[in-house]
Amino acid sequence: MDTIKHIPENGKTRVVIIGGGFAGLKLARQLANTKYQVVLIDRNNFHQFQPLFYQVATSGLEPSSISFPLRKIFQKKSNVHFRMADLLEVNSEENEIYTSLGKLKYDYLVLATGVSTNYFGNKNIEEFSIPMKSVSEAIFLRNSILRNYEKALNELDPEKAANYMNIVLVGGGPTGVELAGALAEMKSEILPKDYPELDFSLMNVYLFEASDKLLNGMSEKASTKAQKFLEKLGVIVRTNARVADYDGLTIRLDDDEEFKSYTMVWAAGVAARPIKGISENVSVRAGRLQVDQYNKIVGLDNVFAIGDLAYQTEGKFENGHPQVAQVGLQQAGNLASNFKRLLQNKEIKAFHYTDRGSMATIGKNLAVADLPGIKMQGFFAWVLWLFVHLMAIVGVKNRFFILINWVWNYFTSDQSLRVLIRPKKRSFTDKASLKVKADNMIA
Numbered sequence: 001m002d003t004i005k006h007i008p009e010n011g012k013t014r015v016v017i018i019g020g021g022f023a024g025l026k027l028a029r030q031l032a033n034t035k036y037q038v039v040l041i042d043r044n045n046f047h048q049f050q051p052l053f054y055q056v057a058t059s060g061l062e063p064s065s066i067s068f069p070l071r072k073i074f075q076k077k078s079n080v081h082f083r084m085a086d087l088l089e090v091n092s093e094e095n096e097i098y099t100s101l102g103k104l105k106y107d108y109l110v111l112a113t114g115v116s117t118n119y120f121g122n123k124n125i126e127e128f129s130i131p132m133k134s135v136s137e138a139i140f141l142r143n144s145i146l147r148n149y150e151k152a153l154n155e156l157d158p159e160k161a162a163n164y165m166n167i168v169l170v171g172g173g174p175t176g177v178e179l180a181g182a183l184a185e186m187k188s189e190i191l192p193k194d195y196p197e198l199d200f201s202l203m204n205v206y207l208f209e210a211s212d213k214l215l216n217g218m219s220e221k222a223s224t225k226a227q228k229f230l231e232k233l234g235v236i237v238r239t240n241a242r243v244a245d246y247d248g249l250t251i252r253l254d255d256d257e258e259f260k261s262y263t264m265v266w267a268a269g270v271a272a273r274p275i276k277g278i279s280e281n282v283s284v285r286a287g288r289l290q291v292d293q294y295n296k297i298v299g300l301d302n303v304f305a306i307g308d309l310a311y312q313t314e315g316k317f318e319n320g321h322p323q324v325a326q327v328g329l330q331q332a333g334n335l336a337s338n339f340k341r342l343l344q345n346k347e348i349k350a351f352h353y354t355d356r357g358s359m360a361t362i363g364k365n366l367a368v369a370d371l372p373g374i375k376m377q378g379f380f381a382w383v384l385w386l387f388v389h390l391m392a393i394v395g396v397k398n399r400f401f402i403l404i405n406w407v408w409n410y411f412t413s414d415q416s417l418r419v420l421i422r423p424k425k426r427s428f429t430d431k432a433s434l435k436v437k438a439d440n441m442i443a
Helices: 022-031 050-057 123-128 135-152 158-165 174-189 220-233 325-343 379-392 396-412
Strands: 014-018 037-042 046-048 067-069 080-084 087-091 096-099 102-105 108-111 167-170 205-208 236-238 243-246 250-253 258-260 264-266 303-305 358-363 366-371 374-377
Touching (some): 014 022, 022 037, 022 325, 050 174, 123 243, 123 264, 135 158, 174 205, 174 220, 174 358, 220 236, 220 358, 220 366, 358 379, 366 379, 374 379, 379 396
Parallel strands (some): 014 037, 167 205
Antiparallel strands (some): 046 067, 087 096, 250 258, 358 366, 366 374
């Protein structure tokens, strides 16, 4: 395998970072302008802000507003090199990785690949449901909803029309709760204006959660209040409801109760993808990689894992740190500090997570927040949620456009991005015809 081109061998200690999410991006930024050579590798050429995927899916924000080109971030950082590639294998004995672009030597390797959707081995659910782990999947959901409403207009049978209009969400974590609230608001304020011929009493938004409460990582008060907010908006919330199967239309619970919808969003769990070359012995809960207090993968001297991929226990986190952005950001900050300390021949410091709280928004003026020493619900929690997420967005321009969209949507209750974008099918005269499925379009 050839070596990745145009990354100079300049004698600098090379840190290779796999993944441009919250953790990987922060680490790369903090190592910019240091004596390290930093190589950041990601399968996309942009950073995506996952907490706002649901707003793309419900036409509240443009995909570009929550995406930021990685190359632009590092334009003036001469020691940082970005490559868009897939990681194929890690060879820890030779200190090199194999990617879709070629191989690359490293002095230190940091895995920050995150996690993907966990279907718990159910092939039908994997085939027919819609996940929410990327911008492209959020666009796919938006397209699916709009396409199904166009189809509902051509149904005279109310039951068949309802099958297109109903939306089922599986998973009562932040993604499911926030998406359910946004869809309920679309049902009451937006979609009836676009589709006045449809009877919206036929439409139901369902939220199924397998455990006995929503927002399991938050307080009992936040969980209870979130459910009340959702039910106030008209969402049908079912806890202790485990989805057993889905065939593209019929959703079957494990007690054999059935519901029908052509749109089912799966946000019920995550799992890490196995990385070839990393021993299965260090893979623990849902494929996460076991690391020590310095985020070093157990058994490896110079390979680290941070973010959702890393499994580290301490204190009350006996089952590992929560898979939230704050953990990854703090781990990246500590690891960057340790790399700098190594340059100064100083002792490195162990990582300790500081829980700064959790938040979830349910709808306009409705949110819940568990902060150190205080728990908030309603309007003030909603304002805090807006501020925190706006400040976390990469790029001043992106923040500006998001703020404008939020203000417009707040006062008009009318998102303006309800466009169904589908590619044309193209035929080629060379070796074979290339058929592109419209529903897989990435806008």
